[in-house]
Ligand SMILES: NC(=O)C1=CN([C@@H]2O[C@H](COP(=O)(O)OP(=O)(O)OC[C@H]3O[C@@H](n4cnc5c(N)ncnc54)[C@H](OP(=O)(O)O)[C@@H]3O)[C@@H](O)[C@H]2O)C=CC1
């Protein structure tokens with residue numbers, strides 16, 4: 207059997223086009239242009255590419271993009287001062303501080319300083335709490351994009367057995383919350399899980415957010431399962447180049463799964479599209 211490929215790139219392009227029409231409508235009705243501020247501290251080349259892509263797609267959707275690139279040695283106080291200015295700026299509806307931050311800066315302190323109404327990453331404790339208790343906060347972009355792909359693929363998710371490998375605050379935990387909200391039976395696996403392969407084999411929906419290239423093997427996958435590969439890993443390729451691979455051994459998995467997201471072209475583009483969706487939501491709420 208060969209799995210169906212879940213085309214996140216195409217889905218994300220459609221979603222961005224829809225966001226573009228909604229942005230135009232909001233502008234016409236209220237005169238408000240949604241604005242997204244992205245803050246990058248340091249010079250990680252992968253992050254720089256990601257920030258650049260976000261800027262391009264933000265403008266393509268008709269929104270304003272504000273990019274703040276700070277030196278790697280920026281102090282926590284200076285970053286907090288910038289966040290305070292962005293909180294107070296009425297042209298800014300969404301704020302994203304690219305993670306990870308350099309070690310002199312306390313990540314939790316910075317996330318806590320962002321106005322929860324502008325927290326388009328959904329990482330502020332207020333939004334984490336709203337997600338956990340069923341409120342209408344801002345939902346983390348990567349898990350939100352994964353749920354959209356799953357619902358598009360499977361329709362109603364209720365009663366399905368979902369296994370999330372990874373328990374980070376930015377992917378694994380909010381992913382599990384969203385699957386629970388869809389009435390899946392959810393298991394969160396991590397580095398201390400006993401017999402991870404057996405846990406994975408029980409999953410109708412398998413979400414991999416581990417950060418280890420091709421870690422999840424084909425024979426860990428239940429035949430016909432839907433596999434969502436969140437991993438973005440740069441590995442050496444022929445000719446001294448590099449290439450991106452996911453957390454799932456794709457060539458093996460594609461023979462077993464019912465449907466699977468590729469890397470690149472799967473979850474990654476959905477993350478950016480959902481960031482724009484959250485910025486639109488934040489701008490609409492600011493209008494009332
Ligand atoms: N496509 C996208 O838009 C995005 C992609 N990513 C990618 O997703 C991946 C995960 O990111 P993130 O959640 O931030 O990563 P983290 O490093 O924060 O978390 C990784 C998780 O994987 C678990 N893990 C590590 N090794 C093992 C193992 N041997 N067996 C079982 N579990 C293990 C860890 O367990 P423990 O807690 O026990 O240590 C941890 O919970 C990365 O490749 C990242 O680049 C991230 C964000 C967005």
Ligand SMILES: Nc1nc(=O)c2c([nH]1)NC[C@@H]1CN(c3ccc(C(=O)N[C@@H](CCC(=O)O)C(=O)O)cc3)C=[N+]21
Nearest residue numbers: 302303304305306327438470471472473474475477478
């Ligand atoms: N505050 C914060 N929020 C984040 O959402 C956040 C972050 N920090 N830090 C880093 C991770 C990583 N991440 C990605 C988003 C899109 C792609 C993406 O578009 N990937 C393309 C490929 C891009 C390429 O070719 O390099 C794809 O998978 O097709 C990848 C990775 C968001 N993150």
